[in-house]
Amino acid sequence: MKISVIIPVYNAEKYVTQAVESALQFSEVFEVILVEDKSPDNALQVCQNLAEKHERVQLYQHPDKGNHGAGPTRNLGIEKSSGDFIAFLDADDYFLPNRFDAEKELFKNPDVEGVYGALGVHYYSEKAKEQYYSLFGDRLTTVYKRHIPQEVFPGQIYMLGSFGLFSIDALTIRRDSLMKKMNPLFKSSLRLHQDTEFLFRLSYYLDLYPGILDKAIAVRGVHEDNRITLVDSKKINPATTRVLLWKEVNDWASGESTMPENIKKHIKRMHRSFEIGCAPLPKKWGMILKYLFIDYPSIRSGIYNINFRRNLF
Template sequence: MGRNGWKRARDNFSIEHEKYNLLLLLGEFDVEQPKPDVVNAPFEMRVSVVIPVYNAGAFVREAVESALQQPETQEVVLVEDGSLDNSLEVCEALANEYEKVKFYRHPGGENRGAGATRNLGIEKSQYEYIAFLDADDYFLPNRFRIAKRMFANDPTLEGVYDPIQRMGISEASHQRLQNEFELQTTLRRVPPQVLFEHIIINRPFLLQGLIVKNNVFEKAGLFNMNLRRHQDVEWIRRLAATCRIAAGSIDTPVTILRIHDNNRVSGVVAPSRERLEHRLLLHEATLRWRKTLLPPSRSWLIVWRAVWVISRNPASWKSEGEKGLLMIRNIAQLVYRVPSFLVVDIFGGT
């Protein structure tokens, strides 16, 4: 792509991006509010709750029982991922105790990561609706009340997301939460047609607050097993780009997400360079996927986000021989053949 083509694509993206932000600012999107607790006809929502388990022996029983307390839950699909604690024994005991609890492991009891573990749970699920819960979190009462009403009143809807509430259970986690949002979902009601753009720019909703129809995996695919971190965010992006997903509540949590020192991801305080690399791998994975499905105008937004991440971490990307600069060049080239001088103009270097 020559300089004129690059400038034309950039300008088109900028126009769409600014129009989107202006509409959000002015509240011009016609976003339907959830309807009252009235279902027009008898409606049954049968839910499979998928719970990946890794080193969560101290918490998994509460997670499972919180799911079983929901009247819509027809099964809890436990998938143990090669834990090093007593999770295996606790999962086996729960499966023996509750008929609705189905228990699975990877062949040979291997540890394959959260993506592969959730995928196995999805493949084993038997019901039309699938919800996700981590083994160290738990559902609040009436977890599916709003979602059930929305699905009943809108058959075209493919997923509903609600807020989650973060809760620190140690002094260190309390201190970390002081600098984070305790309640997490989208900042406002976002129309499904621009949800992808919104969650690229802003805070996304979380997997633990989401329930979907089981046919969404035919459109969005399964979780990316090549990502050790952020595979949930990467899948949510694909979901938002391909399916009709709407907000239930934006201020009432349905799930408690525990923050503690042994969380698989949130409990790990990685060096800034490592965190940067994982974020860029997230953007790269989204771009690789989008090449077959998303127009260039939507891909530009991901490149912009990757540039923003790099620019906020200059000490990280300049370390180890311009590793970050090389990564952002590779990311940009996934969308267009970006002239090197443009990247150099932004970041410097050679």
């Protein structure tokens, strides 16, 4: 295997060295691609040092040296990659020694286009644990059961809570399949949830197989400067970002001629549910009355959505 590990770097001078070294432990890792996204800290200098020290580490920036967000930054890394397989790693996370154990066997089958595994969690400080333990706990982020590839996309769309999730950090993709079937790759229109939207489309177009689900193969590093800090501090409204996410998913699904109509309708209702939940109170009730008459199932699906209920009540 020749694996390209893509690491977008933003505000991660304290953590990126650990991320890089966790990837370099594997002989299968052909290259580590750092894409620095105009960090406000000293991350660029740290990345330059890593590229000078390690032959397998390459460093890039956007042509304008600007900040473009995680999606376009990952896209640039994919463009620059030359391995047969793509793996992603956030700069404040790290791989565990079993990261590619399942992949080495599963990718011997040419029908396997992607493999996903379980993600663990590590708190870099007691303050971070105090802030985010209720969100992450000590749980694995994983799909809870082993599913055939055809079940992965509808499982995420219909049964997000009971189906489980897989993470970018625990995903490995066959590069040829990614480039042939995914256009666009990560969407630049989403600053948050761009990985969720990407994974929805990826699981629709590619045959993804479960790898190691009962133990972590990578670790999410939680600290006070995570992107989720902005959501937690109310600088970013989580409901608003989910409206944008489901709008993107709905726009994509509505133009996908091969997608079953029942799934398209469900996606449309999810979008409307978040749209109503995020609206100001007078507009919220107006939208509810409107949809009660023209699209009652949108309201019904909203009632079963916890974020919709929180925003409504």
